[in-house]
Each structure stands twice: as C-alpha cells, then as structure tokens.
Amino acid sequence: MNTFDCIIIGGGILGCALTYELGKRGKKVLLIEKDYPGAGSTGRCIGGIRQQFSTPGSIKIMMRSVEIFKEMHEVSTKDGYTSGIDWHQGGYLFLACSEKEKSQYLSIIKTQQECGLPVKYIEKEEALKIVPSLNEFDFIGGAYCNTDGQANPFQVLKFYLDGIEKNGGTVLSNTKVVKINTNNNIIDSVITNTGDKFAAPIIINTAGPWAKEIAQLVGIELPIEAERHEALITEPTKKLFEPMIVCYSPSCYFQQFNHTGQIIGCYTPEDPAKGFERNSSSEFLPEFSNRILKLIPALKDLKVVRSWAGWYEITPDGSPIIGETEIKGFWVVAGGCGHGFMFGPAIGECVAKLICKEDSEISLDEFSINRKFKSKEAMK
Numbered sequence: 001m002n003t004f005d006c007i008i009i010g011g012g013i014l015g016c017a018l019t020y021e022l023g024k025r026g027k028k029v030l031l032i033e034k035d036y037p038g039a040g041s042t043g044r045c046i047g048g049i050r051q052q053f054s055t056p057g058s059i060k061i062m063m064r065s066v067e068i069f070k071e072m073h074e075v076s077t078k079d080g081y082t083s084g085i086d087w088h089q090g091g092y093l094f095l096a097c098s099e100k101e102k103s104q105y106l107s108i109i110k111t112q113q114e115c116g117l118p119v120k121y122i123e124k125e126e127a128l129k130i131v132p133s134l135n136e137f138d139f140i141g142g143a144y145c146n147t148d149g150q151a152n153p154f155q156v157l158k159f160y161l162d163g164i165e166k167n168g169g170t171v172l173s174n175t176k177v178v179k180i181n182t183n184n185n186i187i188d189s190v191i192t193n194t195g196d197k198f199a200a201p202i203i204i205n206t207a208g209p210w211a212k213e214i215a216q217l218v219g220i221e222l223p224i225e226a227e228r229h230e231a232l233i234t235e236p237t238k239k240l241f242e243p244m245i246v247c248y249s250p251s252c253y254f255q256q257f258n259h260t261g262q263i264i265g266c267y268t269p270e271d272p273a274k275g276f277e278r279n280s281s282s283e284f285l286p287e288f289s290n291r292i293l294k295l296i297p298a299l300k301d302l303k304v305v306r307s308w309a310g311w312y313e314i315t316p317d318g319s320p321i322i323g324e325t326e327i328k329g330f331w332v333v334a335g336g337c338g339h340g341f342m343f344g345p346a347i348g349e350c351v352a353k354l355i356c357k358e359d360s361e362i363s364l365d366e367f368s369i370n371r372k373f374k375s376k377e378a379m380k
C-alpha cells in the first residue's frame with residue numbers, strides 16, 4: 001500500500017491547483033483523476049476571470065486569483081511557452097438594462113471598492129467608448145472593472161501539471177476512486193477501480209460536479225448539484241471589444257479571445273437541465289445567436305465553429321464549499337458554480353496554507369461547509 005501526506009480526488013482546476021500548492025510546500029501528494037486532467041468542467045469552461053462579486057470573501061479571493069494568474073503568465077512565458085497561459089486583462093462589463101439593475105450594481109460596487117477593487121459604474125456614453133460595437137438602444141450603463149480578464153484553462157492546467165511534476169507529485173489518470181475507508185470517523189485510505197489502495201491522513205474531494213458522489217462514499221450529503229451549461233465559439237475576427245460582456249436581460253455573456261480573435265460565450269437558461277446531460281440542445285445555438293446579435297449586431301456574419309455542453313457545480317448560495325468535514329482529515333473543496341475556474345488558483349493556495357498551518361490574509365469562513373446557505377451571490 002502506498003502512503004501519501006495528501007490525496008486529492010479529481011483533476012480539474014481545483015484539484016490541480018491544490019496538488020501544486022501542497023507539493024510546493026513539501027507535501028507528498030497523490031492526485032487521482034478518473035479520466036484525464038481537465039476532463040470535467042474545467043476543460044469546458046470559457047476562461048473568464050473577474051473580481052466583481054457581491055461578498056467580501058469572493059471579491060478578496062478573486063483579487064488574489066488575478067495576482068496569481070498574472071504571476072503564472074509571467075513565469076510560464078519566461079519558461080518558454082510563447083503564449084504563457086493566454087492571460088489578458090481586458091476587463092468585464094456588466095450591462096445595466098434598467099434603473100433597478102443600476103442601483104443593484106451601485107450598492108455592490110460600494111462593497112467591491114471597500115475591498116480595494118478598481119471598479120466603477122459607467123454611463124452608457126463611456127460604455128460605448130469602451131465597446132463601440134455595442135448596440136446603443138439596449139442598456140443604460142454598466143459596472144466595469146478593467147483588471148478583470150481571461151486565460152486559457154488548458155494552459156493553466158498545463159502550468160499546474162508541469163509544476164506538480166517538478167515538485168515530485170504523482171498524478172494517476174484513468175483511475176477512479178470507488179471506495180473511501182474511514183476508521184473511527186478518521187479518514188484512512190481510498191480504493192481505486194484498479195483495486196489499489198492509497199492511504200493519507202488528509203484526503204480532499206475536488207471532484208467538481210461529482211463532489212456529491214464522492215462525499216456519499218463516506219456517508220456525507222453535500223449540497224452540490226451538476227447542471228448543464230452550453231457554450232459556443234466562433235471563427236476568429238478582427239478585434240471588436242476588450243471586456244467580457246455580461247447581460248442579465250436576456251442572460252448572455254461572451255468575450256473575444258485576445259490571442260485568437262474568436263468570440264466565446266454562454267447564456268444561463270431559465271430552467272437548466274439538472275444532472276450529467278452533456279448533449280447540446282437544439283435551442284442553444286439559435287437562442288444565443290439572437291441574444292448576442294441584439295447586443296453586438298456587427299457579429300451577424302460570423303461563423304460558429306462549434307458548440308458544446310459542460311456542467312456547473314451548483315451550491316444553494318452560488319459560492320464554493322471549502323473545509324474539513326465531520327470526518328477528520330476528509331476535506332471538500334468544490335462547488336465553484338459558474339466561476340470555479342477563476343477561483344481555482346487562490347482557493348488552491350489558501351487551502352494549502354490552511355493545511356500547512358501557514359498564515360493567510362484571506363479568510364475562507366464565507367465558504368464554510370457548515371454555513372446556512374441563506375444568502376445568494378448576486379453577480380452570477
């Protein structure tokens with residue numbers, strides 16, 4: 001039997017970031033992934049990174065994530081990847097389409113500015129200067145932060161996987177955790193579909209949309225549900241806008257990749273399919289096209305290259321669940337909802353610091369597994 005300091009179950013952004021950060025701190029870590037790293041939600045996300053959230057915990061964690069993405073880009077570019085992680089700070093513009101939305105943004109911006117975020121409410125005129133291709137008639141202004149950005153999820157995973165290897169970590173792909181053993185309410189070991197047993201005093205569930213199933217292996221019920229979300233990407237086009245544009249009425253969000261010129265985007269359906277449905281629906285492509293063309297008519301001749309579906313790992317309040325469970329040594333780090341990719345780097349660092357008993361300026365209390373889930377993240 002192999003023994004490690006920590007075992008991580010699930011090789012998406014959260015599992016890879018955490019394995020890397022723990023290895024960097026000298027821990028002997030094993031990452032177990034049932035398919036390949038990135039096979040879950042992370043490889044299906046559109047790479048948006050923003051700090052505009054409504055609660056101090058999420059704002060601060062995202063401000064740290066942005067710093068890490070920047071560092072990662074600098075290091076990986078120097079290390080010889082010409083495009084690094086394709087990090088680009090083009091900003092995020094949340095459109096206000098009514099006075100009600102405007103006042104909601106103004107109240108959230110107050111909290112964001114108190115956290116030190118360079119965000120402001122801009123009137124329509126200024127928004128049109130930032131995005132000249134925006135259709136003038138459909139909005140009155142918006143919340144804008146120019147330090148938000150984008151990165152390539154595959155390049156980010158590659159950065160972490162290379163780092164894990166350098167730190168001496170072990171990654172087992174195509175290996176599924178099928179059983180978790182405990183002893184007197186203390187975590188003990190995992191059994192895989194290959195019949196192997198691996199033991200560690202700390203075992204962390206980073207299984208994203210499957211986090212609930214993993215928790216059930218030790219009799220814990222986690223409020224994390226998989227929900228299908230679809231996306232599409234177009235052929236490249238000339239630079240039309242810098243920021244990710246988010247609109248709630250009707251829902252749609254999209255950005256232009258700085259490194260390729262392609263437009264990539266999604267919308268949140270009124271009634272998203274629950275569970276692990278992964279087919280593309282017949283509604284998505286025409287409906288998304290209608291919505292985006294209402295905002296940016298100049299895209300009308302652009303061709304779609306492909307569309308796909310993935311999962312959000314939804315929690316009742318729209319924020320991740322992080323912490324040690326009632327089983328000593330068994331942790332949950334999951335439930336990123338529609339923003340787990342961007343949270344990944346800072347969550348990985350903060351959880352590693354917690355486990356290694358290092359001081360951290362960022363509190364994870366807001367994401368406690370024992371919280372009441374009463375409030376809701378307003379900027380979804």
Ligand SMILES: Cc1cc2nc3c(=O)[nH]c(=O)nc-3n(C[C@H](O)[C@H](O)[C@H](O)COP(=O)(O)OP(=O)(O)OC[C@H]3O[C@@H](n4cnc5c(N)ncnc54)[C@H](O)[C@@H]3O)c2cc1C
Pocket residue numbers: 009010011012013014015032033034035036037038039040041042043044045046047048049175176177178206207208209210214229230231266309310311312313333334335336337338339340341342343
């Ligand atoms: C269309 C779409 C667009 C998105 N856009 C964005 C965006 O712009 N920005 C953003 O921040 N987020 C976005 N997201 C959300 C983001 O993708 C997720 O929140 C994030 O990737 C979750 O990462 P994770 O590591 O928790 O889970 P995952 O990436 O799903 O990783 C979990 C891993 O666990 C593995 N696993 C499961 N069960 C087992 C087992 N029994 N044994 C071993 N391994 C197991 C899975 O194979 C999987 O690889 C988007 C999601 C979708 C679907």
